[in-house]
Amino acid sequence: MRFAHLGDLHLGKKVNSYSMVENQRMVLRQVVEKAVKKEVDAVILAGDIYDSPVPEADAMDVLNEFLSALKKEDIDVFMIAGNHDRGDLINYGASLFEEMNIHVCGTWNGKMECIDMLDRFGPLHVWCLPYVTPAIVNRFIPEGEKKAETFTDAVLYALSKVHMDMGDRNVLIAHQYFSGAVVTAGGSEDYLSLGSEIVDVTVLAGFDYVALGHVHTAQAVGADTIRYCGAPLIYSTAEIGSDRSFTLVNLEDKGTYRISTVELLPEREMINLSGTFRELMHPKVIEENKDKYVNIILKEVKEIPEVIHVLKEKYPYVMGVAYSDGRIRLEGSTEVHTELRDGVLTEIRELKLKEPNDLFADFYQMRNKEAMTDDQKAYMAEIIEETFGEAE
Numbered sequence: 421m422r423f424a425h426l427g428d429l430h431l432g433k434k435v436n437s438y439s440m441v442e443n444q445r446m447v448l449r450q451v452v453e454k455a456v457k458k459e460v461d462a463v464i465l466a467g468d469i470y471d472s473p474v475p476e477a478d479a480m481d482v483l484n485e486f487l488s489a490l491k492k493e494d495i496d497v498f499m500i501a502g503n504h505d506r507g508d509l510i511n512y513g514a515s516l517f518e519e520m521n522i523h524v525c526g527t528w529n530g531k532m533e534c535i536d537m538l539d540r541f542g543p544l545h546v547w548c549l550p551y552v553t554p555a556i557v558n559r560f561i562p563e564g565e566k567k568a569e570t571f572t573d574a575v576l577y578a579l580s581k582v583h584m585d586m587g588d589r590n591v592l593i594a595h596q597y598f599s600g601a602v603v604t605a606g607g608s609e610d611y612l613s614l615g616s617e618i619v620d621v622t623v624l625a626g627f628d629y630v631a632l633g634h635v636h637t638a639q640a641v642g643a644d645t646i647r648y649c650g651a652p653l654i655y656s657t658a659e660i661g662s663d664r665s666f667t668l669v670n671l672e673d674k675g676t677y678r679i680s681t682v683e684l685l686p687e688r689e690m691i692n693l694s695g696t697f698r699e700l701m702h703p704k705v706i707e708e709n710k711d712k713y714v715n716i717i718l719k720e721v722k723e724i725p726e727v728i729h730v731l732k733e734k735y736p737y738v739m740g741v742a743y744s745d746g747r748i749r750l751e752g753s754t755e756v757h758t759e760l761r762d763g764v765l766t767e768i769r770e771l772k773l774k775e776p777n778d779l780f781a782d783f784y785q786m787r788n789k790e791a792m793t794d795d796q797k798a799y800m801a802e803i804i805e806e807t808f809g810e811a812e
């Protein structure tokens with residue numbers, strides 16, 4: 421059985437207010453093309469199908485087109501919901517889809533859903549575990565039994581419902597953060613919450629392959645056969661330069677497998693572009709980069725008024741502008757802003773653009789669930805002045 425393992429599509433996602441939806445449509449067309457070429461039997465979608473629990477029509481249209489194209493090529497689909505998805509919405513039409521070999525598992529209902537497959541190497545079982553939290557599994561733990569406290573408890577409990585025939589091949593699809601996975605600093609995962617969601621990877625022992633979603637860069641975790649496929653596109657300026665792919669998994673006789681990655685190339689790539697204002701205004705540089713998402717790092721000491729608007733006339737897809745000396749200049753009050761970390765702009769969502777003092781106050785409130793006191797504000801103002809003051 422040959423699987424194309426994908427996940428974290430985040431259909432409908434906006435990055436710095438740019439909708440990714442057409443880029444997503446194109447990359448999924450590429451997936452179909454490459455899956456056909458690689459003679460894939462089934463596509464796995466390991467959660468975070470949509471970016472929003474209530475997706476826009478254009479995002480749903482992209483999924484519809486993708487599933488229809490796979491069906492036309494006679495490729496099966498296994499799809500679970502991630503933490504971004506509304507599971508019951510993902511479940512819509514599941515019983516109809518089932519008839520077309522599109523297996524959908526949007527919510528965990530106390531049992532482990534299992535789809536039994538057969539190929540020339542024998543039976544193969546695909547177990548589906550949509551995103552779970554302690555609260556979700558606790559609804560199914562009988563009174564008097566020990567409730568799940570941690571995410572490890574939760575996944576352990578869910579997996580206790582797996583009754584594996586160890587002689588057959590068993591595949592698990594899940595969307596959780598497992599210990600050992602590496603996350604890009606400031607990447608497009610919800611990294612602030614990952615630390616509290618950690619699941620001990622040893623709970624995954626026994627499966628022949630584990631197809632994971634949740635972490636956005638492709639990697640094996642704990643064992644060669646336990647893998648995150650990563651997102652199909654770059655969703656954060658912090659991820660610029662990292663490769664995107666789907667994972668090709670070939671399961672033959674029990675214990676025999678081949679795993680490789682199939683590179684995915686975006687229709688519109690995202691790059692860091694640095695230079696002086698003069699350099700960036702050079703017609704050759706503009707011509708080369710005007711159709712890309714550009715994260716501009718300006719090598720200028722003095723501030724240029726309205727620079728983002730001037731740049732946008734030449735580069736319509738500006739993801740952000742930062743001065744290489746560390747000062748931040750961004751436009752408007754979008755829900756997304758970027759911050760310079762280790763020389764790379766990093767996206768922070770749901771925060772309005774503010775001066776450093778206010779920015780820190782917001783961050784403090786977000787982490788501690790309470791506002792800073794006046795004393796704390798004064799103390800931070802001093803530190804910020806010390807840090808940023810010198811650049812002026």
Ligand SMILES: [Mn+2]
Nearest residue numbers: 428468634635
């Ligand atoms: Mn995700």
